[in-house]
Amino acid sequence: MSDRQDLAGRHVVLGLTGGIACYKAAELTRELIKAGATVQVVMTAAAEHFIGAVTMQALSSRSVFTSQWDAREANNMGPHQPDARGRRGARRAGQRRFHRQAGARRG
Secondary structure, eight states, X not given: OTTOOOOTTOEEEEEEOXXXXXXXXXXXXXXXXXXXXXXXXXXXXXXXXXSOHHHHHHHXXXXXXXXXXXXXXXXXXXXXXXXXXXXXXXXXXXXXXXXXXXXXXXX
């Protein structure tokens, strides 16, 4: 990567699966960071047998995702909580509210 382009402002997702090439991922992460990129590492459980998530976290300065079911929310947005009644129930509740208010205005 000696002739690398400037990667300032670029975001790179580096996915590691189980394989000996995981050892090279540490060097690649270091080079991408030097070039100015932000590196987000995701790893499978098999990849963790070759290189630790803590190592990749230290190199990337970002937490490493090790599961597709990771509960962390990177964008600080809470999970979408649909109305417990569902669409139809919410619509009916809105209609009842409307009819109650309309009836109160008439009488």
